[in-house]
Amino acid sequence: MRLSTRIGLAVGLTVPLLVLASGWLLLNLVARDLHREEDNHLRRRAAAVLPDARALLRATAAGRPRAADTRERLLYSAALDVGVRVVGPDATFNGGPQPTASVALPARATGPVTVRQAGHSWRALSRPIEGTPVAGTLWVFQPDTADRVQLRLVRRRVVMTALLAAPLSGLLAWGIATGATGPLRRLGRRTAGFDPRTSTARLSHEPTGVTEVDELAATLRTVLARYDEQAARTAEALETARSFSAAASHELRTPLMSMGTNLDILADHPDLPGPDRTEVVTDLRHEHARLLGLLVMLRDLGRGDLVDAEAFRTVDVAEAADAAVAEARRRDPAARVTLRAQPGPTVQGWEPGLRLLLDNLLANALAHGRDTEGRATVAVGVRSAGAEVVITVDDRGPGVPAEARGRIFERFRRGPGSAGSGLGLTLVAQQAALHRGSVTVTDGPDGVGARFEVRLPRVGGDLPGRRDWLIGTAGANRSQSSHKHGS
Missing domain, CATH: 1.10.287 (Helix Hairpins)
Known part of the structure; x- marks a missing residue:
């Protein structure tokens, strides 16, 4: 079922119920007000005729017919527009509109009550007659205007209004809902033809x-x-x-x-x-x-x-370098590996990747940076340089020929006599590029050995869009680098 149809049905059912509930409440409030007015009128009339009713019973008990007739006429004159009934021990006097004697009246009624007979109803009020030789009861009656034809007509009109409101409100709500959901239907039609598997078209939506x-x-x-x-x-x-x-x-x-x-x-x-x-x-x-x-x-x-951007965190480069140096010393206790690091240089990076970069630079230096006597001396430095963190790895080996510095980051590039996989420096180039940095290789300090220098920006940024170092031909195309024989 469409949303507009649901809204139309819901409103079409709700509005008649609200009309009926409002009409019922209105009728009850009006009837209560009419009863209040009727009851106040009955109390005033009862107070006005009570002395005459008392005198009538006194004259009747004293056996004075002429006086009793006079008091009865005075009683009816004082009653005006209400019916009066005086019930004594030996006689009953009644006049004006009221139910017949066959209708049982409440024995005890402290307030006005409703009495019905043959489709008619009266509001009735009783008052005890005291102070006479014989006690009696005064009843006053008034037609119940709260149950008259006008209120019944109002009830019928409320019902008719509710019946008419059902289809009209439903149609009106359906029309409004149809117009309101028009943008939603148009959005549905625009998105229905999208198939992300076969098309690159995407949703363009105007507010x-x-x-x-x-x-x-x-x-x-x-x-x-x-x-x-x-x-x-x-x-x-x-x-x-x-x-x-x-x-x-x-x-x-x-x-x-x-x-x-x-x-x-x-x-x-x-x-x-x-x-x-x-x-x-x-x-x-x-x-x-x-x-x-x-x-x-x-x-x-x-x-x-x-690796994706969610894996990048703030990494203390000095701490990562210290851990990598400790691991290198453990692997080769005979080597002399030193670390000179400024405290606190950090980058936004992938910590496992930075460890791979440092570990492979150290492994390369230990494998290919030995002097003529076979000793391995490696110096690692970490320092801040403006908006960058600079990592240097120096060895005392034979160095890297200038003509070879453009190839050593290529995959599976191994130097003469190398027992490595040929991927160590490729990993270094990959991680430098992944961190939006660069790696270069030059002559070492004093022109002896080789120096690998990695520059990494401190702040984060977008990752490289397309990364495929497993089948790429040269890391030098992605990272500014000169190369040494790979580890």
């Missing part, structure tokens, strides 16, 4: 002046925007999953084939000499570790591709 309709249109736009956002996230997640599968299948093929060859050697040559067997097992362990590292790096790249 109608109807608050509910405008609020509904705003809600629809919000819902469609959230649908688009979730659909985009779902598409990104699917693309990331496909990229992960493609990258993993491509990069895992070589180590898996190498592991398969080594396993075949062990299976086909059970009597392989000890040194050769040890070499094969060691090679298997290296390939196994490489596979695990590659899978972990691919997973971290996928997490960076899918």
Whole structure:
């Protein structure tokens, strides 16, 4: 059932009920006022004729017929427009409009009462007659104007008004509701053809002046925007999953084939000499570790591709660097890793991503930043520079040739003799870009070794629109960077 029809029916039923209730209340109030006037009139008349009624009973009891006739005429004259009935022990006198003697009157009535006979009603009031040799009762009667034809006519008119109000009010309410819900119907027609799966068209709504309709249109736009956002996230997640599968299948093929060859050697040559067997097992362990590292790096790249703005919080960069340095010292106790950090530099960022950035920079420095004697000396610095936080990682290794600095952030780019996955510095570039920052590599202090410098803005901002580092070709296209042989 349409809303306008519901409103029309509801009003069409409610208005007659209100008319009937109002008419009933009005009739009762009018009848009460009429009764009050009638009762006051009866009390005044009863007070006026009571002396004559007392004298009439006294004359009758004394056996004086002529005096009794005179008192009876005086009684009726004093009654004027009301009926009078005097009930004595031996006789009853009555005159004026009143019910017949066959109608039983209340034995005790302290106030006016209604007496009915043959479709007529009277208001009746009784007063005791005292002070005579024989006591009696005075009754005065008046036709009940509250039950007259006029009030019955009003009742019929109220009922007729209610019957007429039902269809008229229903039609009027239906017309008003139809006009009021017109903007809602138009909004429904505009949105009925939208299919977010097949069309990018979205709701364009002009204010109608109807608050509910405008609020509904705003809600629809919000819902469609959230649908688009979730659909985009779902598409990104699917693309990331496909990229992960493609990258993993491509990069895992070589180590898996190498592991398969080594396993075949062990299976086909059970009597392989000890040194050769040890070499094969060691090679298997290296390939196994490489596979695990590659899978972990691919997973971290996928997490960076899918992170959303809700995950960003205020991060103390000095604390994150301190934790990363402590972890590096634990992994390589022989290395000398120092931290020089100003207290309190913060950025709006994703804390796990910043740890990935720091961990991989340190891992790269420990793997490729050793001096000619094999010692690893790494210096980490954190400082504020205006609206940015600057992170530096210095090593004392051979440095990065200028011609190689444009490639080391590419996926799976490994230096000569590297046992890493080739994704460590790609993760660094990804997280720098994700935090709207940059990473560069230059010569180290005093021209010795290499310095990686990451600059991150302190304030938050919009995340990069499209992120796909799993299948991207070069991080340098997304982040200003020069590269070193990847870890």
